[in-house]
Amino acid sequence: MTETPDDTSAEAHWDARYSQNHRIWSGAPNAALVREAADLRPGRALDLGAGEGADAIWLARRGWRVTAVDVSQVALDRAAEHAAEAEVAGLVDWQRHDLATSFPSGVFDLVSAHFLHSFIDMPRERILRTAALAVAPGGVLLVVGHAGSPSWAPDSHADIHFPTPQEVLESLELPQGQWEVQRCEEYRHPMTDPDGRPGFRPDNILRLRRRDG
Template identity: 45%
Template sequence: MAETFWDRHYRGRAGWGGRANPLLVETAGPLAPGAALDLGCGTGGDTIWLARHGWHVTGVDVSGRAVEGVRAHAAGLGLADRVMTERHDLADSFPAGEFDLVSAQYFQTPLELDRAPILRTAAHALRPGGLLLIVDHGSIAPWSWNQDPDTHFPTPDEVAAELGLDPATWPVVRADTPRREATGPGGRTATVVDNVLIIRSVKDARPRTFGEGRLAKGAQ
């Protein structure tokens, strides 16, 4: 269901790449380039930005249309040696490898998805010193799918508690809710809130598992 939903969302997409998310730029900009994982890469704005700034990036999405579009766009920009894309339904599989940065930008969906085990797996995939950057919606924009005023947006502290990571191995280095001016479809602007959580891996973590011992799969 998830693959079908997102394939339909990206059907007929004319442009790939686009603007990188501002909190990804703010966080990754000062870092030395390394290996990055972009969870839910979508149209590839973050993936392409990271590659242009020297990172080797794995862009992951449940939509085959998305990963094919991002892969082709990266090749057209001469970035094929820095961008690899893989199709994963992250509820079932996770890309292999270790990363200096794992970015989960607005890794939220109108479909049912248990994020916590996915994000815990992402934390285990960090190299020592690596960062897990989680940016969630903290408010409803005029163009949001969900316009329910009673929606509860989990705070960064609530997300951290749900992950249940050992703070001695994965300390929280940022947990806040900054506001910014965002631009939506048709150029419409609004002030929105982002819920930002950054976790650092400070030493070698325990062997990585996903679910009940399922192996990473799904690379294309």
């Protein structure tokens, strides 16, 4: 994440970020998604903060019908190109939303939000509560986020509060008895530092299943 002027919109910030290079991210799906969704029966999925589309494309390749959302049209256009190259374009509906002001319609068997962080002011807790409402009975809500700074720069982002998985769970304000907590934990995500040396970043994961009926 890079800092940006206070008066810059989320769309302008992320369009500028994605315009800096032809590819910002690795092109591989998030490892936590691969671990947590591999055992799920394909259905309808919602990918919040889809970026360049790697998660949505991975899900589509496994038979999911995906609604993929991002605030950046630059990212969505690039993601659609990648989906066409992967021959899954017909399985992904790319939608531009600033989740602070709009949210895709429908209910989904999987709602996935990976690293929904931004230096632009964003009502993350409210967005995730709305995401929970979009989960169909029997469906899964998967929230993965940073839990701290990378090992090679422990004092970076010192002014940012990264919530624990328990704090994320509590912020969802879920009705009692309607959800099953399947995973709520912090883990170390292996990464390499800018010089190519091994390191890690602490991340957290929350996987919830909405009970049937």
